[in-house]
Amino acid sequence: MISIGIDAGAATTKAVVLRDNEIAGYTIIPTGFDFRKAGEKAFEEVLSNCGISESKVGTILATGYGRNSIGFADKTISEITAHARGVGYLIPAAHTIIDIGGQDSKVISTENGKVVDFLMNDRCAAGTGKFLEYTAKALEISLDELGTLALVSKNPANISSMCTVFAESEVISLRAQKTKKEDIAAGLIESIILRTTAMVKKLGIKPEVAFVGGVAKNPGVVKAFEKALDIAVLLPEEPQITGALGAALLV
Amino acid sequence: MVEDGIFLKSLDLFKEAFPGRINQILKSKEEGKKIIGTLCLYVPDELIYACGADRVILCGGRSATIAAAEEYLPRNLCPLIKSSFGSVIDQKCSKTKSCPHFGLVDLIVAEATCDGKKKMYELMDKYIPTYVMDLPQKPENQNAQEYYIKELESLKDVLEKLTGNKITDAQLRNEIKSANETRKLLHAIYELRKIDSPPIRGTEMLKVLQQMHFLSPGEFRKNLVLLLDELKLKKRENSGPRIMISGCPMAAGNMKVPEIIENRGGLIVAEESCTGTRAFWDLVDEKKEPMKAIAERYLKIPCACMYPNERRINQILKLAGDFNVDGVVYYTLQFCHGYNVEKYRVGEALKKSGIPLLSIETDYSGADTEQIKTRVDAFLEMLE
Ligand code: SF4
Ligand code: SF4
Numbered sequence: 001m002i003s004i005g006i007d008a009g010a011a012t013t014k015a016v017v018l019r020d021n022e023i024a025g026y027t028i029i030p031t032g033f034d035f036r037k038a039g040e041k042a043f044e045e046v047l048s049n050c051g052i053s054e055s056k057v058g059t060i061l062a063t064g065y066g067r068n069s070i071g072f073a074d075k076t077i078s079e080i081t082a083h084a085r086g087v088g089y090l091i092p093a094a095h096t097i098i099d100i101g102g103q104d105s106k107v108i109s110t111e112n113g114k115v116v117d118f119l120m121n122d123r124c125a126a127g128t129g130k131f132l133e134y135t136a137k138a139l140e141i142s143l144d145e146l147g148t149l150a151l152v153s154k155n156p157a158n159i160s161s162m163c164t165v166f167a168e169s170e171v172i173s174l175r176a177q178k179t180k181k182e183d184i185a186a187g188l189i190e191s192i193i194l195r196t197t198a199m200v201k202k203l204g205i206k207p208e209v210a211f212v213g214g215v216a217k218n219p220g221v222v223k224a225f226e227k228a229l230d231i232a233v234l235l236p237e238e239p240q241i242t243g244a245l246g247a248a249l250l251v
Numbered sequence: 252m253v254e255d256g257i258f259l260k261s262l263d264l265f266k267e268a269f270p271g272r273i274n275q276i277l278k279s280k281e282e283g284k285k286i287i288g289t290l291c292l293y294v295p296d297e298l299i300y301a302c303g304a305d306r307v308i309l310c311g312g313r314s315a316t317i318a319a320a321e322e323y324l325p326r327n328l329c330p331l332i333k334s335s336f337g338s339v340i341d342q343k344c345s346k347t348k349s350c351p352h353f354g355l356v357d358l359i360v361a362e363a364t365c366d367g368k369k370k371m372y373e374l375m376d377k378y379i380p381t382y383v384m385d386l387p388q389k390p391e392n393q394n395a396q397e398y399y400i401k402e403l404e405s406l407k408d409v410l411e412k413l414t415g416n417k418i419t420d421a422q423l424r425n426e427i428k429s430a431n432e433t434r435k436l437l438h439a440i441y442e443l444r445k446i447d448s449p450p451i452r453g454t455e456m457l458k459v460l461q462q463m464h465f466l467s468p469g470e471f472r473k474n475l476v477l478l479l480d481e482l483k484l485k486k487r488e489n490s491g492p493r494i495m496i497s498g499c500p501m502a503a504g505n506m507k508v509p510e511i512i513e514n515r516g517g518l519i520v521a522e523e524s525c526t527g528t529r530a531f532w533d534l535v536d537e538k539k540e541p542m543k544a545i546a547e548r549y550l551k552i553p554c555a556c557m558y559p560n561e562r563r564i565n566q567i568l569k570l571a572g573d574f575n576v577d578g579v580v581y582y583t584l585q586f587c588h589g590y591n592v593e594k595y596r597v598g599e600a601l602k603k604s605g606i607p608l609l610s611i612e613t614d615y616s617g618a619d620t621e622q623i624k625t626r627v628d629a630f631l632e633m634l635e
Pocket of ligand 2 (some may be wrong): 329332500589
């Protein structure tokens with residue numbers, strides 16, 4: 001049996017093909033303006049990656065912020081339920097999931113791959129991938145560089161603004177004060193860690209802790225998380241596909 | 252929630268009441284009646300009607316009037332306060348003209364509840380005469396009732412002076428009796444929401460309760476009788492995870508969160524709010540001396556402005572049990588400190604009882620609709 005999960009995220013669209021309960025292939029593409037188009041493209045791409053024809057596909061399940069725009073999906077499911085299922089498949093020992101995506105961040109408490117409680121950050125970009133993306137721009141470095149640069153910092157700068165727009169101006173004034181680039185980078189990461197750990201602590205840490213979403217690919221953030229939570233975090237091989245995988249598993 | 256396509260005709264009486272009620276107020280005014288505006292449940296209707304005045308609620312639930320209010324009020328203030336104030340100051344604006352009753356109000360009887368409202372009342376007074384009654388902040392204190400009765404006596408004087416009518420004990424008793432009738436009718440309707448497939452949905456019920464202090468008590472009661480009759484007759488198949496809403500009031504015009512919950516498959520079976528149980532739960536003891544009985548009843552309203560407020564937590568737990576609730580959606584307006592801070596203790600209590608909680612803090616804009624949908628979906632999926 002072949003099923004497909006599509007995670008229509010704000011920044012990237014992910015698709016996973018599941019064949020007889022095994023991952024047959026996946027793809028990650030930028031979402032752009034149109035959720036529907038991105039969904040269609042990811043769908044076609046993942047099928048051609050795996051060499052599977054459309055007629056063989058059983059059920060398609062959509063998740064993510066733009067899930068209701070994926071008209072060709074048979075069903076939709078929230079990304080919280082989907083991540084819990086996907087992480088449960090890849091890392092069965094995980095009971096706490098931290099997901100930092102482009103648009104929002106969430107912490108999910110699970111039991112056997114099922115959600116028992118969750119928290120999501122409120123309506124703004126603070127504490128999300130967008131925060132790092134914008135502020136990295138103010139440092140004139142890429143997102144990847146931000147993470148690696150932060151690793152060498154010995155004295156992280158104190159970024160007090162939670163708001164992305166204000167943090168951006170704070171970065172500019174720190175640069176004017178000749179603060180080291182790596183210290184600013186580390187400060188930015190600490191700022192989003194602070195936000196997210198507050199959510200994790202509110203929900204309660206149940207080991208193991210899994211970290212997923214685009215931001216989990218950033219080694220600086222991962223290290224800072226482990227330090228702040230005082231626990232090793234587990235990463236799936238590809239942290240961005242757990243939502244799509246969960247959707248494919250939930251058909 | 253699954254809809255069955257059966258309509259309740261009597262609900263239209265509440266929905267279509269607006270123009271009729273405005274005409275009614277206009278007529279009352281022509282007949283020399285005074286119109287009182289209120290913004291909180293702590294101001295007893297009984298007193299207002301006992302002195303022959305009429306009353307309309309001025310709580311704003313619409314976002315259209317907020318921009319006008321923000322010329323005077325800070326942005327980071329509860330939207331209910333801004334919306335209400337906006338309707339008062341912006342009478343001539345075409346967008347807000349749909350609240351013509353604001354212009355008909357002779358006196359606003361306000362109350363010392365949250366700080367935002369209290370300070371707003373000082374500004375409001377410039378546009379419509381506003382009288383603020385004080386409330387004991389520790390209503391369980393020994394002398395609280397005595398103090399509240401004194402405040403009620405002062406209010407009585409104010410109302411008597413305004414209308415030229417005396418409030419007699421007999422009239423008060425009459426009003427208490429009628430108001431209790433309304434409360435009993437609402438209890439009877441809520442009783443029907445306890446069953447497996449309740450005949451009325453939360454979004455329908457909310458629209459009824461939003462009219463409670465807009466319509467005249469007599470008209471509201473008459474409509475409730477018809478609604479109750481219809482609910483007893485019609486069997487409807489309403490299903491879905493049973494949700495209780497708890498938190499800030501949802502003034503008329505504010506339907507965002509309940510609509511999302513029911514559109515996404517949830518079924519709201521109770522609302523612990525001022526547009527819910529807090530508006531009618533306790534009766535006034537008809538055997539006691541009227542002022543004392545009124546004070547007793549009104550001080551029991553478990554508003555988050557009060558301290559301590561253990562009673563609200565107990566009430567939430569009781570309702571969750573009685574209405575067989577699967578999960579609670581804790582609803583707060585942005586910058587409402589009382590209900591936002593109380594959320595923590597409510598959450599702890601629910602956790603102990605094993606009742607899942609989703610908290611949503613929002614305003615009157617539609618900006619966060621998608622985010623709320625995601626959370627509500629995840630919550631309902633979790634409950635299923
Ligand atoms: S929430 Fe409190 S202040 Fe607001 S209407 Fe209710 S009782 Fe009054
Ligand atoms: S919702 Fe809260 S902040 Fe707003 S008026 Fe009522 S008590 Fe005050």
